[in-house]
Amino acid sequence: MKKNEDAAAKKKPKTSAAQIRVQKDLTELDLPSTMKTNFPDPADLLNFSLTITPDEGMYKGGAFVFSFAINTNYPHDPPKVKCTQTIGSQIYHPNVDLEGNVCLNILREDWKPVLNLNSVMVGLQYLFLEPNADDPLNKEAAIEMSKNRDQFLANVKSSMRGHNIKGVQYANVLAR
Amino acid sequence: MAESTTDWQDRYYDIDQVLNTPGPRTDPAFLAGDGVKDFLRNQAKILVIGAGGLGCEILANLALTGFKDIHVIDMDTIDISNLNRQFLFRQKDVGQPKATVAAEFIMKRVPGVKVTPYFGKIQDKDDDYYLQFNLVICGLDSVEARRWMSATLVNLVDPENPESLKPLIDGGTEGFKGQARVILPTITSCYECSLDMLNKPTAFPICTIANTPRLPEHCIEWASVLEWPRVQGDKKMDTDDPEHIGWLYTVAAARAKEFKIEGVTWSLTQGVVKNIIPAIASTNAIIAASCCNEAFKIATSSAAYLNNYFMLIGTEGVYSYTFEHEKRDDCPVCGGEALDLPISSELTVEQLIELLVEKQDVQIKKPSLSTPTSQIYLQAPPQLEEATRPNLAKKVIELVPEGGEVTVTSSSLPFSLSLRISYK
């Protein structure tokens, strides 16, 4: 599988602190039914995705997928989280930009090793219940949200069906 | 090299004063005189991790104090910005491996000392390699490498074999501040135990970077965090490549201009994206001397060693604080227990789990099990439970070799439990 498997085989393998911590975080996740993890390779605990399907609020009915990439310096380094929809299309949210970057304090400036994957996931879900228009990443969406709430709600609905808003093609995220 | 001629008369006149006589606080077990000198000069083997700011100082001090078999590992090559403190290197050495140049310099300057360099990563070496040393000194700036080294030495400890316990001395500096500590793996607090004491690099909210920049740093992060991946796609940013820094600087400067923010410079751009920590020779000298002094005391027992953390703040006067950093029970590296578990070769994974749940002295609720290379059985999330469920019926011996390690986590454990499996 890996290039230096020979060298690795000679060494007595040892579970790293990051690995144990991720195992602990994952097996002790306490997620509501609106969040599900998915492991493309169940043997790789460091790379997976989280799907959030809000059951209330303006994003109800959508399914939003985030990729998680955890490095070997976890939990000193926070997990890298991005919103991933189908390539070339995005989600319409004031705190998620068109590149999939997410503005959530505990993913950057407020990350601490005592936090865990559960706290990050709960934080992400909160963004869909209470989008924050004051500190946006998608400025257009944020302006709409604070200046013209009805239009914003309509845009959210229409973006979730995969429509085009102001020249940006959004992903169809309706939960199947 | 003709080693016999190198110890000229009175070469160790100064050091011998503390090796010939004990002091009032010296452990009575100290055997003053020739025995200890022979051990230090002819038997002790010491490993230095890092040949940078601390490493250069450490190598010089060790060589002068009489360690004659020194190994050094460093994966870096010499950069011009090293020359203000890494005093074994000259302008002509720029681009050469640090470990090699440092080793050659020491051997030339201090006759009779053998320094064996390794230009590469600490992760390249196996347990047998680390087992050959009496002591390890770390002078690194990477958190990740120090976590690895500390964990490796903790895991090396075999309770049956006292020789397997390798004291680790770790130093670090930042500007006028620094710290040195002694780690006795599994006995005192390890590097992982103090992970939450670390200052984390400054990070700014991504929305500030995107929309409300106020500082030059915000413009630089905009260029590196948001613009680089957007414009350059999957191209990896190399912060040592002047062209990449130039691109970031240009983009950041343009943004700063747009927002009327002052202060974006080349040097600040480099500082922010590389997370450069100021470093000076004098602080490195203090911390390296402290590390080597601990190594000398441990190797010779000529005086008690540091228990276990020395912190220095030199920005206002000389302020230092020596204290005992406490070992953490819930440390993922040295906390928790390691249990030798002899089991029947017929035992299935499911039976092993039952055993753990019922075992009087453990009583673990819903344990999840893995080996260093794969998961055996995870209780959650559902997808992983399902993926690992087929293992329940398998025999443990199919998944774990004799003497293999199984990591058990559970919400009822402070952190984790490590099992060493043997078969009856």
Add this chain to the structure above:
Amino acid sequence: MSTSEAIDITTALAQPDSKTRRYDRQLRLWAASGQSALENSRLLVISGSATSTSVLKNLVLPGIGHFTILDPATVSPRDAGNNFFLEGESSIGKSRAQEAVRLLAELNDGVEGRADTSSLQHILDTDPAYFASYTLALDLLWADETLPTLVVVNSAGFLGEFFIQFHEHTIIDSHSETAPSLRIDKAFPALLDYATSLDFASMDPTDHTHVPYVVILVRALADWKAAHDGAPPHTPADKKLFKERVQAMKIKFDEENFDEAEAQAYRCWTETRVPPDIAALFDDPQLRALSPASPPFFHLLDALRQFTLAPPHTLPLSSTLPDMKANTTSYIHLQKLYKARAEEDKAAFGPSSRCPSTTPSSTRSSRTRTGSRSCAGRNGARSTPTPRRWVRAAAAASSPKATATHLALSALAALATPHPTVAALTAAAQALLPPGVALPDEFADAVGEIARAPTADLPNTAAFLGGLVAQEAIKMITKQYVPIDSYCVVDLVETWTGIV
């Protein structure tokens, strides 16, 4: 990018030169001003011992201008074993000053090194002006106002100490980690006008969330004063009410800028004044006797004093605005207001200032006179003035461990014999204390170490002291950061440092 060519040229120009790259990691601490001070400094080091070369190494690397090693000795076998700046056995018998200078100078082409094989006594007898050209001298036991700043280092085995004797040390930038005054309680007119002109009620909600806390506080304070005959919140109840009012200005529960304002509310009732340490400097006799010949620092100080005589009786404003929750427009606007006012203050600060490039409000100073301080001389015991004895007695009570080590080292210097006994050292230490004052209990631990290794210049101890002393030297030469103003004692058995 359409202007790529123009940008490429700017980028090329922005790239630092090789000298800047070499010094990059230290310029991030003391900047070009500190570097230039270092490059203009001249250091005199008496003896080429292991400790001396350890200090020098840490000063040659960052780039001092010149160093002289004054040492008539030749390299002994013992020197060749414990000094990294000698070449082992091959240096034995050669001039210690010349060998050390040769190997130290290799570290940095930009530094000039000179070996002087004369003896100190000879210089003192024949050329008293010798010292005048040096910024700093090391290991020279001589107290005279005409000499440069002096560092004295003393060590034996695992123990060591040093002290700095400076006639005057003035710091222009102390790199204080405390935040600059924002003068919220004494808002300057432009700031006050701006804060009172804002209409919070009809403000766009996003803008509302981005009003900098400084503006919120200035406004809240103005409103408060208007309702309280011009007085700021005074009683604890007032202060509590004031904070509640700040919180009540929120239109949404999660407006962080108002939380920041509440956390900083103390600035509204903590009067911005001239800090006491600076006010104390205004009474300095050198200020009253100011003449064109006075050092620049005192001209700066005098200008500062005159500035503070006028309202608002504060130091000139700093133009540095810390980062705070705000949008770009409001933050940059506020920054402009502070910069403009800082410029005005600087202009009012007066043409007499000879240091207009420094930020006057960060001026701090520490000053120590060392007239009564003395140390046992290298050529045998010297009488110790009574005041120093009582200082030691007091130190013995307040920091017994460090004082015990200091007394043991001082006793060793006083005895000046190669193999002193514990009894002789104890008697000598006792003589350093006033009659009737007992040696601290910890003295036995310290004196035992001294008797064990009275002449041992251990490489690790030398390197440790070398680092500490170089660090203090850098602070003094750059006039940045605060150096120690007493004895710094080091115990490398238990690994601690202390101040006596």
